[in-house]
Amino acid sequence: xxxxxxxxxxxxVADDQGPAxxxxxxxxxxxxxxxxxxxxEALKMQHRVELGLPxxxxxxxxxxxxxxxxxxxxxxxxxxxxxxxxxxxEVGTELLKQGRLQEGWMYMRAVGDRxxxxxAMRDLEVTHENLDSILGLLVHEAIDIGRGTKLSLEMxxxxxxxxMLDTVVSMRGRSDQQAAVGVxxxxxxxxxxxxxxxxxxxxxxxxxxSDVHSNNSIESILSTRPALLRDGTYHLDTTHLAxxxxxxxxxxxxxxxxxxVDLAQYGxxxxxxxxxxxxEPFADLYPMSLAMFRALLGEHVDAALKLFLQxxxxxxxxxxxxxxxxxxxxxxxxxxxxxxxxxxxxxRMPRGMRPxxxxxxxxxxAESSGQYELMLNHAEERRDLVGFAAALLQSKTSKKISNQV
Numbered sequence: 122x123x124x125x126x127x128x129x130x131x132x133x134v135a136d137d138q139g140p141a142x143x144x145x146x147x148x149x150x151x152x153x154x155x156x157x158x159x160x161x162e163a164l165k166m167q168h169r170v171e172l173g174l175p176x177x178x179x180x181x182x183x184x185x186x187x188x189x190x191x192x193x194x195x196x197x198x199x200x201x202x203x204x205x206x207x208x209x210x211e212v213g214t215e216l217l218k219q220g221r222l223q224e225g226w227m228y229m230r231a232v233g234d235r236x237x238x239x240x241a242m243r244d245l246e247v248t249h250e251n252l253d254s255i256l257g258l259l260v261h262e263a264i265d266i267g268r269g270t271k272l273s274l275e276m277x278x279x280x281x282x283x284x285m286l287d288t289v290v291s292m293r294g295r296s297d298q299q300a301a302v303g304v305x306x307x308x309x310x311x312x313x314x315x316x317x318x319x320x321x322x323x324x325x326x327x328x329x330x331s332d333v334h335s336n337n338s339i340e341s342i343l344s345t346r347p348a349l350l351r352d353g354t355y356h357l358d359t360t361h362l363a364x365x366x367x368x369x370x371x372x373x374x375x376x377x378x379x380x381x382v383d384l385a386q387y388g389x390x391x392x393x394x395x396x397x398x399x400x401e402p403f404a405d406l407y408p409m410s411l412a413m414f415r416a417l418l419g420e421h422v423d424a425a426l427k428l429f430l431q432x433x434x435x436x437x438x439x440x441x442x443x444x445x446x447x448x449x450x451x452x453x454x455x456x457x458x459x460x461x462x463x464x465x466x467x468x469r470m471p472r473g474m475r476p477x478x479x480x481x482x483x484x485x486x487a488e489s490s491g492q493y494e495l496m497l498n499h500a501e502e503r504r505d506l507v508g509f510a511a512a513l514l515q516s517k518t519s520k521k522i523s524n525q526v
Contacts, residue, residue: 140170155219157212161228164208172197172204206232217241222254226262239265252276260289260301267300274308283364295371302368303377309357309365310380313387314339316356321346339383343390350390359395362388366410367399373455378414385411402432402445413452422456438471446470447479454481460490467499484511488519 127150135143144167151160166176174193193201213228218241229238238258242265247255252272259269270290273282282305290301314337321333321342336342343349366388369381388395389407399406409428416425429449436445446469453462463486470476481489487496493516500508 140176141167144170144176155215157215158224161208161212164211165205168201168204168208172200174201210234210237213238214241218245220245220251222251222258226258230262235264239268247272247276249276256285260285263293263297265300266290266293266297267304270301270304271308274304279305279309279312279358279361283361283368286368287364298371299373302371303374305365306369306372306377306380306384309361310339310384313357313362313384317342317387320354320356321349340386343387347390350387350392353392353394355391355395359388359391360397363397363399363406366406367403370403370410370413373417375418378418382411382414382418385414400444401436401441402429402448416452416456419456426452426456433465433469438474443470443474443476444479447477450480454486454489459486460492460495462486463490463492463495467495472503483508484515487512488515 131143131146134146144163148160148163148167151157151163169178170176174197209228209231213225213232214237216222216225216228217238219225222242225241226238229241232238242255242258245251245255256269256273258264259272260266270282270286273285277285286301286305290298293301317339318333318336321327322331325331327333333342362384366381366385369377369384372378372381385407389411397406398404403409412421412425412428416422426449429445429452433445433449438446446466450462450466453459453465459481462480463483466480466483466486483496483499487493493512496512497509497516500506500512
């Protein structure tokens with residue numbers, strides 16, 4: 122059908138079948154021709170007409186009582202808003218599948234569905250030309266940080282990925298951080314293990330029957346070769362190793378924590394020149410990280426808590442802030458002692474000092490432990506009416522919701 126025929130046909134359908142049929146015809150044509158920006162406008166008109174509204178919203182400025190969007194009844198406005206979101210979803214999804222990432226995200230942002238956006242991008246071919254745009258959505262817009270981290274490692278390497286995690290992912294929530302760091306830990310562990318095996322096989326002239334080939338534990342391989350790293354030998358960029366171990370402290374996944382233990386065990390045996398100083402309470406990077414990883418795995422929990430309590434009590438908040446206090450409270454929470462964490466924070470957090478956000482908030486700990494009264498008393502003592510109300514109302518509404526469930 123040529124252009125002239127299209128106009129004539131649209132007019133004919135509008136005259137004979139009504140505006141809703143004409144709007145539907147236009148939307149179907151835009152969909153067939155993959156003209157997605159025009160499809161969005163066609164869908165807007167279609168939805169308005171189907172709801173008994175004028176096809177196009179006309180803003181009449183300066184005329185009191187003029188018909189604008191404010192005159193739409195609330196129940197129709199709700200339907201209109203829902204249909205607009207669905208139009209954004211359809212158009213945004215198709216644009217993303219075509220690789221028109223910025224255009225697609227403009228629509229999908231309104232939908233607020235990260236999983237739908239990630240699904241639309243799943244089969245998109247990744248090249249060096251579109252990598253920046255893809256990482257912009259997967260990582261910077263937090264669509265799928267785990268996949269973005271994996272792509273970055275594959276195509277940009279470990280160094281650039283660690284820089285990305287330092288500058289972007291650190292600002293995200295815990296679940297996003299864990300998704301990214303889990304991928305990094307698995308990647309770095311795989312690199313180090315392969316390099317270590319290769320070196321041992323070469324040095325010892327081992328054949329394919331050697332147990333080293335099937336051994337996936339760095340700690341196990343090193344345990345029978347205690348002198349391997351003492352002469353300054355290393356099998357992976359030592360700054361990458363240190364950064365990965367530092368990141369791994371936010372992990373809770375058992376498999377990934379065991380890999381982190383392996384990495385920290387390797388790091389602890391490196392020559393002293395590669396024992397990099399870190400920030401408190403992890404100044405002794407590898408031993409302190411090992412203590413935390415093992416405690417999170419349920420191993421030597423009391424010993425680790427004692428170690429981090431000593432740090433919390435000895436670090437001067439004026440010099441180090443509240444990092445030691447918060448780290449201890451965070452560890453208490455993660456090993457299943459939120460009530461103790463709450464009591465410790467109430468007792469030790471300096472008044473007026475801004476926390477780092479390492480430990481859960483008091484309201485989160487009250488929710489986890491059920492000790493709302495402790496927070497209520499603390500807030501009242503500090504004349505914190507908002508904090509008091511938060512604990513009071515949360516205790517009642519949380520209980521009400523759980524009873525309903």
